Amino acid sequence: VTKYIGQRILRNEDPRLLTGQALFVDDVEIPGMLYAAFLRSDYAHARLKSIDTSAARQRPGVVAVYTAEDMGEDWKPGPPLVSPPPTVKDVEFYSRTQVPLVKDKVRHAGEPIAVVIAESRYIAEDAVDDIVVDLEPLEAVVDLEKALEPNSVLVHDDLKSNLAACMVQIKGDYSKVREEADLVIKRRLNIDRGAAAAMENRGIVAHWDAKSHFLTVWDTTQAPIPIRNGLALRLGLSEHQVRVIAPFVGGGFGPKMMMFYPEEMLIPWISIKLAKPIKWIEDRRENFYATTQEREQIHDAEMALTREGRILGVSDIFLHDTGAYDPYGLTIPLNTQCHAMGPYDIANFYSEIKVVFTNKIIATPIRGAGRPQGIYVVERLLDLAAKELGIDPIEIRKRNFIPPESFPYDHKIIDQAFSPLIFDSGNYRPALEKAATLIGYDQFVREEQPRLRAKGQHVGIGIVSFIETTGVGPYEGARVTVEANGKICVATGVGTQGQGHFTSFAQVVAEQLGVNVEDIILVTGDTAEFHWGTGTFASRGSVVAGNAIHASALAVRKKILKLASEILGAPEDELELEGGQVRVADIPHQSISLGELASRANPLRGAVEPGTEPGLEATAYFGPKYGATAFGTHAMILEVDPETMMVEIKRYVVVEDCGTILNPLILEGQIHGGVAMGIGNAYYEKLVYGENGQLLNASLADYLIPTATEVPRIIVGHEQTPSPLNPLGSKGAGEAGTIPVPALFAQALENALPDYDFEIIETPLSPNRLFELLYNKEKTK
Amino acid sequence: VKLEGEYKFNGPREEVWKLVRDPEVLASALPGTKSLEHVGENEYKGEMNVRIGPVSGLFSGRLVVSNEVPPESCTLTVEGKGSPGFANGTGNVILSDLGDGTTLMKYVGEMQIGGKLASVGQRLFDTASKSMIRQGLESFNSALQARMAAKSGEAAFDYKPASESKFIAAIAKDMAGEMLSSKRVIWIAIAIVVILVIIAAIWISTGAGG
Numbered sequence: 001v002t003k004y005i006g007q008r009i010l011r012n013e014d015p016r017l018l019t020g021q022a023l024f025v026d027d028v029e030i031p032g033m034l035y036a037a038f039l040r041s042d043y044a045h046a047r048l049k050s051i052d053t054s055a056a057r058q059r060p061g062v063v064a065v066y067t068a069e070d071m072g073e074d075w076k077p078g079p080p081l082v083s084p085p086p087t088v089k090d091v092e093f094y095s096r097t098q099v100p101l102v103k104d105k106v107r108h109a110g111e112p113i114a115v116v117i118a119e120s121r122y123i124a125e126d127a128v129d130d131i132v133v134d135l136e137p138l139e140a141v142v143d144l145e146k147a148l149e150p151n152s153v154l155v156h157d158d159l160k161s162n163l164a165a166c167m168v169q170i171k172g173d174y175s176k177v178r179e180e181a182d183l184v185i186k187r188r189l190n191i192d193r194g195a196a197a198a199m200e201n202r203g204i205v206a207h208w209d210a211k212s213h214f215l216t217v218w219d220t221t222q223a224p225i226p227i228r229n230g231l232a233l234r235l236g237l238s239e240h241q242v243r244v245i246a247p248f249v250g251g252g253f254g255p256k257m258m259m260f261y262p263e264e265m266l267i268p269w270i271s272i273k274l275a276k277p278i279k280w281i282e283d284r285r286e287n288f289y290a291t292t293q294e295r296e297q298i299h300d301a302e303m304a305l306t307r308e309g310r311i312l313g314v315s316d317i318f319l320h321d322t323g324a325y326d327p328y329g330l331t332i333p334l335n336t337q338c339h340a341m342g343p344y345d346i347a348n349f350y351s352e353i354k355v356v357f358t359n360k361i362i363a364t365p366i367r368g369a370g371r372p373q374g375i376y377v378v379e380r381l382l383d384l385a386a387k388e389l390g391i392d393p394i395e396i397r398k399r400n401f402i403p404p405e406s407f408p409y410d411h412k413i414i415d416q417a418f419s420p421l422i423f424d425s426g427n428y429r430p431a432l433e434k435a436a437t438l439i440g441y442d443q444f445v446r447e448e449q450p451r452l453r454a455k456g457q458h459v460g461i462g463i464v465s466f467i468e469t470t471g472v473g474p475y476e477g478a479r480v481t482v483e484a485n486g487k488i489c490v491a492t493g494v495g496t497q498g499q500g501h502f503t504s505f506a507q508v509v510a511e512q513l514g515v516n517v518e519d520i521i522l523v524t525g526d527t528a529e530f531h532w533g534t535g536t537f538a539s540r541g542s543v544v545a546g547n548a549i550h551a552s553a554l555a556v557r558k559k560i561l562k563l564a565s566e567i568l569g570a571p572e573d574e575l576e577l578e579g580g581q582v583r584v585a586d587i588p589h590q591s592i593s594l595g596e597l598a599s600r601a602n603p604l605r606g607a608v609e610p611g612t613e614p615g616l617e618a619t620a621y622f623g624p625k626y627g628a629t630a631f632g633t634h635a636m637i638l639e640v641d642p643e644t645m646m647v648e649i650k651r652y653v654v655v656e657d658c659g660t661i662l663n664p665l666i667l668e669g670q671i672h673g674g675v676a677m678g679i680g681n682a683y684y685e686k687l688v689y690g691e692n693g694q695l696l697n698a699s700l701a702d703y704l705i706p707t708a709t710e711v712p713r714i715i716v717g718h719e720q721t722p723s724p725l726n727p728l729g730s731k732g733a734g735e736a737g738t739i740p741v742p743a744l745f746a747q748a749l750e751n752a753l754p755d756y757d758f759e760i761i762e763t764p765l766s767p768n769r770l771f772e773l774l775y776n777k778e779k780t781k
Numbered sequence: 782v783k784l785e786g787e788y789k790f791n792g793p794r795e796e797v798w799k800l801v802r803d804p805e806v807l808a809s810a811l812p813g814t815k816s817l818e819h820v821g822e823n824e825y826k827g828e829m830n831v832r833i834g835p836v837s838g839l840f841s842g843r844l845v846v847s848n849e850v851p852p853e854s855c856t857l858t859v860e861g862k863g864s865p866g867f868a869n870g871t872g873n874v875i876l877s878d879l880g881d882g883t884t885l886m887k888y889v890g891e892m893q894i895g896g897k898l899a900s901v902g903q904r905l906f907d908t909a910s911k912s913m914i915r916q917g918l919e920s921f922n923s924a925l926q927a928r929m930a931a932k933s934g935e936a937a938f939d940y941k942p943a944s945e946s947k948f949i950a951a952i953a954k955d956m957a958g959e960m961l962s963s964k965r966v967i968w969i970a971i972a973i974v975v976i977l978v979i980i981a982a983i984w985i986s987t988g989a990g991g
Contacts, residue, residue, distance in 0.1 A: 042866045042896030109895065129864045137869075137893075288900065690903075692893055698900030 004510040005728070008665040009517050013502040022248040025203035025218045026281050033205075034063055036267060036280040037124035039114040039131050040289060041106040044142075044359040044693025045153070046135035048102055048113065056116055056130035061123035064274060065131070066266070067114045068103035074269060075100060078260045079230060081364075082329040093165040096156050098325045098362060100262045100269075106135060107155055107324035108361050109694055110289020112262050117270060117278060140359040140693030144298055144319040147356050155324060155357040164326045165355035169337055169413040172348030174304070177312035181304035185385045189299040190762040191373050191742075193321070193687040194680070195291070196366045197705050198497075200250025201282035202291060204263055206271035217244045217268055222257040223535030225493045228527040230260060231268055239531070246525035252497035253677070254365040255292040257537045258327065263290070288698035292364040293687060294332060296321035297373050301340070303381035304348075309389050309396040313348030316340045316377055320355045320370075323362040330355065332363065332370035334416040335469070339374025339739075341411065342382075343428045343467045343631055344400040349413070359693040365537070367677055368738045370416075375466045376763060379743035383750070384759065393747065394436055397465055401428040408724075416538070417472040419626040426631055427657070427721045432465055434717045435633035435655040439463070444637060458642055459650070460752025463635040466740040470630050470658070470732025471543025471723075475623030477532045478545065480509060480552040482560070482616035484602075486580050486595030488513060488520045490552075493533025494545045495525035499734065500666035504542060505549050507662055508728065512553035513560070514577030515594065532621070539630070539732025542662055547622035547726045555618030563597055563616070628723035630658040630731040634675075634740045640752045645767035645774075647683060647749070649712040657719035659731035667733055668716045674737015676711045681738065682745035684710065686764040704766075782906060784872065784890040788918040792925045794878040797886070798852030800925055801874070810920040811913065815839070823847060831865065834905035836897045838865040852876060857890075866896020886918070 016022045053065040068075050077097040102113045114131055118124035139153045146152060147162040155162055178184060205218040215237065221227050221244070228244040231237070249256065263280055271278045282290060299318040305311055320333040333353040341349060386396040402409050404427040411421040436442070444461055452459045478492040490509055496502070506520035523529045533545075561572040564582040568575070574585050583591030594616070602615045637650040654671050661667055684704040688696045697703045722729025746760035749770065756774050765773075790797045800806050804825055808817035817827035823846040831840050842861030849855045854875045861868045872890025879885055894906060902909075 042862070044895075109900075285897070285900065690899065692895070694895050694899040694903075696899055696903040702901075702904060 002511055004507040004517060006661050007507065007663065009503055009507060009663055011500050011503045011666065012506060012518060012522075013500070017248065024200060024248050024250065025205055025220050028205045028218045028279070030205070030207055030277040033277040033279055034117050034119060034274070035121040035124050036270070036278055037116050037118070037121060037128050038112045038263070038286070038290075039116070039128045039133065040110045040112055040286070041102065041135065042109065043106055043135050043137050044109040044140040045138040045155070046106045047138060048104060048106060049134040049136050051114065051134070052132040053114060055132070056127040059123065059127045059130055061119040062116060062127045063119065063276075064117040064270070065114060065127070066101070066270065068099070068101040071100065075103065076234070078262070078265065078327060080329065081259050081327050082331055091165070091167045092163070093329070094156075094159055094163070094326075096159075096164070096325050096357070097327045098262060100266050105157070108359050110286070110361060111324070112290070115266060115270070117274065140691070142358055142360065142689055142691055142693050144296070144321055144356050144358065147358055148319075148354070155359055159357075162357040163354060164322050164357045165330055165353065167330060167333075167353045169351050170349065171412050172313065174313040174315045174348045174350040177348045178302070178304045178315070181312050182307040183305045183385060183388060184302055185305070185381050185388065186302045187381065187384065187761050189301060189377055189380060191295055191297045191299070191376060192762070192764060193293050193296045193360075193689070194366070194685040194764065195288065195293050195687060195703065196251070196253035196255045197685070197700075197703070198251030198253055198256070201284060201287045202256065202261065202263070203279070203281040204267045205277065205279045206268040207277040208268070208271040208275055210275040213241055215242045215268060215272065217242070219244055219246055219264060220249045220256055221246050221259070221264070221535075222249070222252040222254075222495050222497060222537055223259060224495050224525045224527055225531055225533050226259055226535060227264065228531065231265070234265060235269065235272060243526070243528045245527070246495035249495065249497040252495070252536060253367045254294070254369060254537065256497065257535060258292050258362070258364045261290070284700065285698055288695060288703070289361060292362045292366075293323070294363045294366040294369070295373065295681070296363065297333075297336065299373070299377050301377045301381060303378075303385055305385050305389070307389065309385065309391045309399050311344055311346050311382070311400050313350075314341060314346055314378065314381070315350040317352040318354070320353060321358055321360065321363055322355050323358060323360045325362050326355060326357070327362065328364040331416045332365055334414070335370030336374040338411070338413065338415050338421050338469055339371045339467065340377050342375055342378040343402060343426070343465050344378065345402040345406065360689060361695070367674065367735050368681075369538070369735065371468060371735065371739045372678070372681065372742055375464075375740050376743045379464050379466075379740065380746060380761060383747050393463055394432065394441065397432060398429060401465075402426060404429075415469055415472070415627060417627065419472070421469070422626055423467065423629040424626070424723050424725050425659075425721050426467075426629060427719070428465060428631055431631060431655045431657050431719050432463070432633045434719065435463060435635045435653050438653040438655065438715055438717050439635040439637065439651055441635065458640040458752045459637060460640070460748045460750070461635070461637050462744045462746075462748030462751060463633060464740045464744040464747060465631070465633045466736070467629050467631045468539065468732065468736045468739055469627045470539035470735075471624060471726075471730070472538050472540055472627040473544065473623045474534060475621050476534065476540075476545040476548045477530065477619060477621040478549040478552045479530055479617065479619040480549065480556045482513075482556060482594050482598040484595050484599045486515070486519065486593055486598070488515055489523065490520060490549060491523040491530040492545050492549060493525075493530045494536045494541055497536065499536070499541055500663065500669065501541060504662040504666050505546065508546055508550050509553045512550070512557045512577075513594070515580045519580065538627075539734035539736070541732070541734070542730045543628055543723070543726060543732055544622055544624065546662065546730055547728050548620055550728050551620035551622055552618045555620055556616055559601070559616050559618065560594065560597060563601055564592055567592055567597070567600065622726065624725050626725070628659060628725050628731040630656070630733060630736055632656040632719075632736060634744050636744055636748050638748050638752060640749065640770075645770045647767070649679075651715070652712045653715045653717065654737065655717040655719060656733060656736055657721050658733040658736065659721060659723045660729035661718060661720060662728075662730065664718060667718070670733050671716050671737040672714050674735060675714050675741060676706055678738040678741025679710060680706045681764055682742040683765050686766065782892040782894060782910070784870070784892060784910060784914065785888065786911070786914065787885060787887045788915075789879070790884045790886065790922050790925055791882070792884060792929055793882060794852050794876050794884045796925060796929060797876055797884045800921060800928070802846070806921070806924050810917045810924065823849070829861070831863075833898065833902040833909040836865045836902040839863050840865070840868070865902070866894060866898035868898060869893045
């Protein structure tokens with residue numbers, strides 16, 4: 001029985017966050033600090049003919065202006081984040097990474113051309129307007145299919161085509177089962193772009209101290225350690241001369257995992273050049289142009305089934321839009337590929353990825369990271385098949401789930417981390433059944449819906465299952481220290497962007513050391529505190545960092561017991577840790593506090609015995625063999641207003657199984673946030689590009705994110721199937737809330753409007769788009 | 782963005798043509814125009830203040846007249862850029878003599894817009910540009926009347942190009958009109974008046990003015 005793990009403990013960090021006592025990058029103020037503003041291209045595709053910065057340089061208060069030319073030898077395209085998969089043959093991959101400032105050609109609207117450093121942001125922005133830049137517009141590559149036509153304009157002139165990568169993964173023999181199938185559902189599914197729209201935009205403060213030869217960088221990154229290592233390498237410094245701090249960050253969602261953004265490399269570089277602290281804070285409009293986006297794909301997908309609704313095979317040939325560069329390799333489309341079979345036992349699979357360069361903003365993972373697209377494809381095809389075969393949506397899912405005895409289930413293809421795609425554990429049916437019960441599926445379909453329909457209300461129900469591959473390697477680490485005041489300090493490398501790390505990680509330590517969660521101080525995202533690790537992404541915090549923290553807490557527990565055993569004169573197995581004390585089980589007054597023990601372990605006089613270490617401290621690491629796969633079911637009841645096409649969500653249910661739950665309160669918060677984002681993805685948020693590559697809704701007035709009125713109360717039910725891959729048995733949950741929502745919306749909308757002969761095979765929708773889909777459709781009844 | 786339309790001038794084709802080719806009239810017809818100078822035979826350079834919804838700023842640009850067939854038709858090519866972004870376009874203008882002393886102008890053009898103009902002003906651009914063209918042409922027509930009156934020695938026709946603020950106000954009205962049906966406009970107007978009255982009443986009763 002656990003005392004701390006699994007408890008609904010209020011978040012340690014909230015008092016600070018809610019009272020404005022938490023440090024964000026923009027809070028950093030350093031005397032003598034200068035401010036940066038960027039000149040960004042208005043064109044999506046253009047040749048840079050000339051640039052004249054003389055007027056900007058003369059403006060009072062301007063300290064420096066840099067163009068690509070001014071960077072000289074230091075101008076280099078950014079390093080790729082991930083490499084193409086080495087284990088699969090016949091992979092084509094052309095790596096083209098983002099540049100710090102445009103040198104020859106602009107490849108997307110908003111690409112930075114020059115940067116002004118001035119005494120204030122106001123002056124810097126005015127000086128940006130002084131720069132005269134001559135751009136020769138080129139035809140923009142926007143449409144994914146046209147981009148691959150032989151006569152298309154090229155995004156990268158040195159390549160033969162706009163193909164960035166292609167890759168095929170095969171399991172079984174799809175073409176054979178297609179012949180044998182009773183039914184083949186074949187559709188083209190379009191998925192468009194969205195933004196992460198984090199509440200806090202990106203920001204960087206870089207401070208080069210010329211006297212101590214030390215660079216400190218505050219960065220809204222999800223990956224402070226790789227940023228430090230990369231900066232040191234690029235700037236010719238030792239890693240110990242660079243400290244990167246990712247303080248509190250107002251939402252990551254993936255784009256802050258991108259390494260390196262042009263600004264991330266430039267601001268530190270300029271700080272060293274000028275020996276001055278420099279601040280750059282992205283504004284909201286810049287965020288639409290300068291921060292990465294995701295999701296655009298076109299799928300030509302098929303599902304072959306028997307008359308009974310058993311899936312024989314799936315084929316999915318798709319185009320993935322990577323934007324102007326492809327620093328993130330194949331991560332997103334590989335995730336799509338790995339989720340296009342959903343939670344189903346599918347023996348035959350053919351999937352072909354074609355990644356396309358376009359004159360659009362770079363695509364890198366956003367919460368879900370290719371998974372929502374894969375789930376959308378498989379769930380939509382299954383829904384259409386169910387309709388065709390006259391099988392209930394719940395029943396057809398049950399008939400196809402991977403049975404619980406088949407785990408670990410090896411898909412025999414590779415995942416985004418180039419590891420084998422193996423589902424470690426799962427039990428899908430109870431999650432589906434629990435969701436159906438919580439939403440009142442049978443009762444709604446039998447009684448409520450007919451009654452409401454008779455009254456002329458357009459109500460619909462949807463239920464969709466999903467999986468989420470989480471917790472990938474390579475590794476994370478942590479250091480746990482007992483301090484002389486009895487408090488515990490935990491340092492880990494992953495950054496924090498609101499996930500509740502200060503509490504859930506503290507619970508893992510509290511479980512081993514028997515201290516109150518409030519007495520555990522967590523330090524994250526500061527390379528001076530811990531400098532081994534990768535970052536916060538792929539729903540891996542609780543799995544990879546969580547288990548590293550668990551391992552270090554266990555090691556410290558061992559040290560505590562050993563020392564306490566000597567001092568208290570009792571065998572280790574008779575000692576217990578509780579309330580910050582170590583005591584002998586049967587003799588409670590015979591005890592010593594952890595603080596006293598820590599002092600004794602670090603004496604000022606005497607000798608620490610050879611072979612032992614001072615203090616009560618331990619560092620440990622954890623790296624899983626492969627990722628753990630979470631799963632669940634979402635269900636919703638919605639009502640459509642046929643006049644405005646506005647949707648009201650009447651009830652929303654999530655049943656989530658992410659293995660061992662560390663803190664249900666935090667887990668539910670993650671799910672609520674994920675669903676809110678998913679609702680945006682499904683019905684509101686779409687980035688609209690014009691045919692010349694212009695982003696036409698780059699403001700929160702036109703790009704609509706769901707607000708409190710669009711997000712319903714969400715009922716969360718939990719199931720726990722622990723992962724066998726790690727000691728805590730945990731799986732990730734960060735992206736789960738987002739993944740199935742577009743597929744769920746589609747099913748529920750179709751169910752709400754049975755009188756129309758229409759199919760939803762695209763996302764995001766909007767009231768306007770739904771109107772277009774229904775307009776001109778004759779009512780079938 | 783596609784721009785297309787027609788406009789009837791109360792005057793003969795030759796006069797309309799002369800007017801169109803007169804940079805001063807051109808500049809005055811589009812308020813916000815800071816300058817327009819003749820830099821080549823068929824080329825003008827100028828600066829213009831533009832405001833479309835939340836996007837505003839100074840545009841500097843070039844206007845080239847080509848394919849001239851006086852007094853029938855010509856092609857106008859515009860390239861403008863400034864802090865709000867850029868707007869490039871080409872349009873064909875055709876003047877036909879309607880035989881009754883009036884002239885019909887038809888225009889067809891394509892505009893490419895970018896920067897803030899596209900990303901923030903996009904949804905207003907269509908209405909705003911139509912409104913600007915309509916007002917510009919109305920100004921033209923007034924100028925035409927003034928000119929013809931002067932020629933025939935009649936009482937001088939009072940021609941005053943619209944001021945920039947009037948011009949902007951008219952665009953705003955056009956945009957609002959397009960977004961709201963007239964019925965709703967009335968209700969909104971009533972609502973605003975009611976609110977103003979209430980605010981005034983509170984203001985007076987609390988003596989906040991003192």
